[in-house]
Amino acid sequence: MKILIIEDEEGLRESIEEYFTEAGNICETAGSYQNALSKISLYRYDCILLDITLPGGNGLDILKSLKDNNHPDGVLIISAKNSLDDRLEGLNIGADDYLVKPFHLSELKARVSAIIRRKSYNGSNLLVFNEITIDLLAKEVKVDKTPVKFTRKEFALLLYFIANKGKVVSKNAIAEHLWGDGIDMANNFDFIYSHIKNIRKKLMEAGCTDYIQAAYGMGYKFTAQ
Amino acid sequence: MKLLSKYNRVNLITTIIVMLITGIIYYQAISWILTGQKDKNLVVEETEIFDYVKLNGHLPQTFESNDQQITFTPAAPGSVKREFINTEYFERWNKENGHKKHRNRAAGRYESGRGLVSSVTAGGNYYKILIIESKVETEDLIRLIFLITIGVILLLLLVLLITNRLILNRLWQPFYAIMSELRLFNVADTQEIAKVDTSIDEFKELNNAVVDMASRAKLDYKDLKVFTENASHELLTPIAVINSKLDTLIQTENFSDRQSKLLNDLYSAVSRLNRLNQSLLLLVKIENKLLHNREQVNLREMVEEMLMQFEEIFNGKGLNLTHTLDDKEIYASRYLVEILLSNLISNAIRHNNIGGQVSITLTNKSFIIKNTCDDEPLQDKKIFTRFHKSSNSEGSGLGLTISRQICENFGASLEYVFQQHFHVFIVTFN
Numbered sequence: 096m097k098i099l100i101i102e103d104e105e106g107l108r109e110s111i112e113e114y115f116t117e118a119g120n121i122c123e124t125a126g127s128y129q130n131a132l133s134k135i136s137l138y139r140y141d142c143i144l145l146d147i148t149l150p151g152g153n154g155l156d157i158l159k160s161l162k163d164n165n166h167p168d169g170v171l172i173i174s175a176k177n178s179l180d181d182r183l184e185g186l187n188i189g190a191d192d193y194l195v196k197p198f199h200l201s202e203l204k205a206r207v208s209a210i211i212r213r214k215s216y217n218g219s220n221l222l223v224f225n226e227i228t229i230d231l232l233a234k235e236v237k238v239d240k241t242p243v244k245f246t247r248k249e250f251a252l253l254l255y256f257i258a259n260k261g262k263v264v265s266k267n268a269i270a271e272h273l274w275g276d277g278i279d280m281a282n283n284f285d286f287i288y289s290h291i292k293n294i295r296k297k298l299m300e301a302g303c304t305d306y307i308q309a310a311y312g313m314g315y316k317f318t319a320q
Numbered sequence: 321m322k323l324l325s326k327y328n329r330v331n332l333i334t335t336i337i338v339m340l341i342t343g344i345i346y347y348q349a350i351s352w353i354l355t356g357q358k359d360k361n362l363v364v365e366e367t368e369i370f371d372y373v374k375l376n377g378h379l380p381q382t383f384e385s386n387d388q389q390i391t392f393t394p395a396a397p398g399s400v401k402r403e404f405i406n407t408e409y410f411e412r413w414n415k416e417n418g419h420k421k422h423r424n425r426a427a428g429r430y431e432s433g434r435g436l437v438s439s440v441t442a443g444g445n446y447y448k449i450l451i452i453e454s455k456v457e458t459e460d461l462i463r464l465i466f467l468i469t470i471g472v473i474l475l476l477l478l479v480l481l482i483t484n485r486l487i488l489n490r491l492w493q494p495f496y497a498i499m500s501e502l503r504l505f506n507v508a509d510t511q512e513i514a515k516v517d518t519s520i521d522e523f524k525e526l527n528n529a530v531v532d533m534a535s536r537a538k539l540d541y542k543d544l545k546v547f548t549e550n551a552s553h554e555l556l557t558p559i560a561v562i563n564s565k566l567d568t569l570i571q572t573e574n575f576s577d578r579q580s581k582l583l584n585d586l587y588s589a590v591s592r593l594n595r596l597n598q599s600l601l602l603l604v605k606i607e608n609k610l611l612h613n614r615e616q617v618n619l620r621e622m623v624e625e626m627l628m629q630f631e632e633i634f635n636g637k638g639l640n641l642t643h644t645l646d647d648k649e650i651y652a653s654r655y656l657v658e659i660l661l662s663n664l665i666s667n668a669i670r671h672n673n674i675g676g677q678v679s680i681t682l683t684n685k686s687f688i689i690k691n692t693c694d695d696e697p698l699q700d701k702k703i704f705t706r707f708h709k710s711s712n713s714e715g716s717g718l719g720l721t722i723s724r725q726i727c728e729n730f731g732a733s734l735e736y737v738f739q740q741h742f743h744v745f746i747v748t749f750n
Contacts, residue, residue, distance in 0.1 A: 196560040197559040274633070
């Protein structure tokens, strides 16, 4: 996958680049409006992460220029502005998703994966990871053709893990992904543990390898190794 | 008391008092002048008598005129002291007319009169002279003057009342206009205070002062708002960097227990900072009515959805949830209603004891959420103010402020009551 990160804040840009640069992913970065504009006119990307407030111009103009030229690149807006109007404007012009800063990198990765999936699988909604096959439309999980019944949250969690495979995902990020802002009232994340226990149990009962590892009280890691 | 009635009262009382005093002085002055005139006439008469006696050596013949009577009575020599007196004048009816009018020839009437008592010696005899003049004309004159004065007073009062009512009311119109503008004034509004059209300098000044003050207040408010918004936005970038760096850091793995505890604390501090920031931004937006895309929202469905979302958290704290939900549609921003419900439900979970209860009732009129608690009732007045939170709360202290603002935003009210170990929050729809 080829990803362009348009973000003027260097620290954030580096983190995103580092997080996304893994097997098969190529990341390019642009820190200014001009730089970004020249890159999108020369190369095509699977997904573009677009910050709206940029030195030298507005990110929405980059999005407009992409759409005017009928470029098929997926676009995910990342912005500190979260007013509904900004969101709607971005989505109306043709962005695929909108993520408000600050975010967890794992959340960003999951959203980008969803966009790329939608763009590239074109009709087929099957996501395959080794022996696990996930039908995204029917929300069904199969292990070697054996269907496994998952609850809505377990299904979301599994997708989240697969999008971030090989990465340690913090419990905080999982909680925010599944429960949104309301999560701050939880005294501990025990219920995450019980969800993960259920996923593991269901997968293993269907004959699947145990891919989920606990990462030293930090979180969990979904990995094939 | 209204300025107008106060002014009227004072004005009327002073006018009446001044008029009365003037009337009395007037009366006194005129009667003094007229009495002086009478006295002069009496003295002339007296002199005539003296002259007559000196010339002829005997008393003059007395005759009665219309308004004057002279009588001589013998008296002990030297017993009479010369003096002017107020006395009565007996007017006999005129023979021609009186006879017809009154059967009794002796009939007549007493009028007030002015008399001069004097003495004369004629033909060796000492006589007391009494000259009386009728004062009836004088009194008529005074009465007339008095009546005119009263008439003027009454007329003046009437005119004062009418002018006060008509003119003062109109005069104060700009004042009332300014007052009503002030009453409607709201710093968050974009509307300016209207210039009041008046030719009166005081009101012009008042109006200018009010307009100045209002625009200054608005400017300050706007500055503050812009500052809050900018500060929040600027804060978001470093928070985003910290968060992303933490996410990158945990990829390096192999942490000790101590390190992972530190990292977890960092994570929760960052997310708290983030939530505080979002809450502040949200509050600014709600207060400025920047979230205005309203739609028909089915509250029952939303509450059910939210309860499902929070299911694990209810179970995690061993909370017992009971609810009765009727269908209720409201016209509001879905986004804001979601925040409102989430705030109220999470409060009920957060400030609950392990194994406690949460009860939710949704009717056509209200949404009521109750939760058990060990602590005292909350301070009714303070809980809705910014950054007020109970000592053991981990929230931002903005949740209830935001909730109340949201309720006001769609014309509902949010209230708190304490009922025997239950915190109760009631949203009343209009």
